[in-house]
Structure formats: structure tokens, C-alpha cells
Amino acid sequence: MSNLLTIEDLAEQDIESVVALWTRCGLVRAWNDPRADIALARSGPNAAILVARLDGAIVGAVMVGHDGHRGWFYYLGIDPTMQGRGYGRLITEAGEHWLSARGVAKVMLMVRQDNAAVHAFYQSLGYFDQPRTVFAKWLDGRPPTP
Ligand SMILES: CC(C)(COP(=O)(O)OP(=O)(O)OC[C@H]1O[C@@H](n2cnc3c(N)ncnc32)[C@H](O)[C@@H]1OP(=O)(O)O)[C@@H](O)C(=O)NCCC(=O)NCCS
Numbered sequence: 001m002s003n004l005l006t007i008e009d010l011a012e013q014d015i016e017s018v019v020a021l022w023t024r025c026g027l028v029r030a031w032n033d034p035r036a037d038i039a040l041a042r043s044g045p046n047a048a049i050l051v052a053r054l055d056g057a058i059v060g061a062v063m064v065g066h067d068g069h070r071g072w073f074y075y076l077g078i079d080p081t082m083q084g085r086g087y088g089r090l091i092t093e094a095g096e097h098w099l100s101a102r103g104v105a106k107v108m109l110m111v112r113q114d115n116a117a118v119h120a121f122y123q124s125l126g127y128f129d130q131p132r133t134v135f136a137k138w139l140d141g142r143p144p145t146p
Helices: 012-024 034-041 087-100 116-124
Strands: 005-009 047-054 057-066 071-078
Touching (some): 012 034, 012 047, 012 071, 047 087, 057 087, 087 116
Antiparallel strands (some): 005 047, 047 057
């Protein structure tokens, strides 16, 4: 074991492992199809999935992208058996670097209001709470989801 974490773009053969990881992390919602989300993120230059590996095994992943103004993180997760070792900080920093390298000045992300553990995680990384209401609309006519 080298304990060396590497973080690189997702490769085609990583997709099922990353979906399984996100599922173990509790990040997959019934109304989201993570495979379709990965395909859309990989279809253009404004988004990517970064994958963290330890001795070849996938231990974390994040979807990072920008909309021409702000950067966003989605699906940021570290394998539950590997949490608390600093890997969440490292993959977050890798996402920040990905955005900075593309001229994006600010990164945003959404955390459910009652998720105190994840609030504490981001606060320890220098993130601040911005009181806003998030409005959303499914463009295929679906009713609102929680
Ligand atoms: C949130 C998550 C990515 C953190 O990953 P991690 O590898 O455990 O985090 P790290 O070990 O890098 O911790 C980084 C810092 O956050 C703090 N932190 C992490 N989890 C914390 C918790 N539950 N409560 C308080 N602080 C916490 C650590 O103390 C550490 O602070 P320090 O560097 O000042 O000591 C991980 O718990 C996870 O995958 N959770 C499930 C998925 C999820 O909810 N993702 C967020 C989507 S918005």
C-alpha cells in the first residue's frame, strides 16, 4: 500500500464503480439517473467527473462543471469505509483546481438544510453558507421532487 491518492478524469470502464460508490454514499436519488448524468457531464468541455483512487481502487468521485459563470459540484462522495482520512478535502480541492484552470472564480453546491455533517465538512474547507432559496423546474413537465 502506497497510500498515494490519485485524482483523474473518469474513464469509460469506471462508470459502474462510480455509480456503485455514489449509491453507497447515499448520493443517488430516485429521480436522478446517475449514468445519464455522467453521460451528459462528459458530453462537453464544461463538466467532468473526477475519480480518486488509492492503489488503483476507486475511493471517491465528484461531478464538477460550470455554466459559464459559476462552478458547481455534484455527487461529491468518499467511500464510507474511507471517510475521515482527508480524501474528501483532496477531491474537493481537485474540483476547485479544475474550475480555477478554466477561469471560474466561484464554486457553489447544494446541501440539504438538515445535513449538519456535510455543512461541517464544507465549513472546515472554507466554504460559507449563502442564504438563498433554490427554485427548480423539471423541463419535461414532471411534478416537483423534494
Ligand atoms: C462529506 C464527505 C465527502 C467528507 O469526506 P471525508 O473524506 O470524510 O472528509 P475529510 O476527511 O477530508 O474531512 C475534511 C474536513 O472536514 C471535516 N469533516 C468531515 N466530516 C465531518 C463531519 N461529519 N462532521 C464534522 N466535520 C467533518 C473533517 O474534520 C476535516 O476537517 P479538518 O481538515 O479541519 O480536520 C463524506 O463524508 C461523504 O462522502 N459523505 C456522503 C456523501 C455526501 O453527503 N456528500 C456531500 C454531497 S453535498
